Amino acid sequence: GQQLNQSPQSMFIQEGEDVSMNCTSSxxxxxxxxxxxDPGEGPVLLIALYKAGELTxxxxxxxxxxxxxxxxxxxxxASIPSDVGIYFCAGKANTGNQFYFGTGTSLTVIP
Amino acid sequence: xxxVTQSPTHLIKTRGQQVxxxxxxxxxxxxxxxxxxxxxxxxxxxFQYYREEENGRGNFPPRFSGLQFxxxxxxxxxxxxxxxxxxxxxxxxxLLTGRAFFGQGTxxxxx
Numbered sequence: 199g200q201q202l203n204q205s206p207q208s209m210f211i212q213e214g215e216d217v218s219m220n221c222t223s224s225x226x227x228x229x230x231x232x233x234x235x236d237p238g239e240g241p242v243l244l245i246a247l248y249k250a251g252e253l254t255x256x257x258x259x260x261x262x263x264x265x266x267x268x269x270x271x272x273x274x275x276a277s278i279p280s281d282v283g284i285y286f287c288a289g290k291a292n293t294g295n296q297f298y299f300g301t302g303t304s305l306t307v308i309p
Numbered sequence: 310x311x312x313v314t315q316s317p318t319h320l321i322k323t324r325g326q327q328v329x330x331x332x333x334x335x336x337x338x339x340x341x342x343x344x345x346x347x348x349x350x351x352x353x354x355x356f357q358y359y360r361e362e363e364n365g366r367g368n369f370p371p372r373f374s375g376l377q378f379x380x381x382x383x384x385x386x387x388x389x390x391x392x393x394x395x396x397x398x399x400x401x402x403x404l405l406t407g408r409a410f411f412g413q414g415t416x417x418x419x420x
Contacts, residue, residue: 231408240399240411286351295365297409299351
């Protein structure tokens, strides 16, 4: 199945720094979701986006639905140790019922 | 807590055996999707059930089958297990076009 390209693959940052990651697709999507997954757990929904250009925040997290509808971005401000985990983007097209997931960005926050 | 519960949490099976995984969806949700997540990868869509009918299927062979019950809980059945079926199996609950909330997953190991 299709997988979205997510970058960077991994990040090592100092506590307090800001983080940016993105996700790109060859297809147009009408929904973008961002998840965080801890080891051995299911993904936890962070932010949902439904409209091109939409910018949505959830605490220190901000995500944007790209204008081309083929990409999305997630920013984390002032990172803290509990931000550690793997972040996945997921997109859904207008046709079909499945969400396609990105390859994940592994975030390590150094105290 | 997403309100999505999966059982069992861990399972070890022998190649060739059959396995049934269970998922209780979040209250009010009528749609359940199943995903397979191999180690180090993003989740891959297996299929979706909406109001007890299969409503979309990913690139998985027929030995992966499912059921949805009147209370919207669901089962994933895998026959003739292969070593490559070892993965984290995730269930996601949603309304048909809404955001998906995941359970904690079932870790299946095939030996």
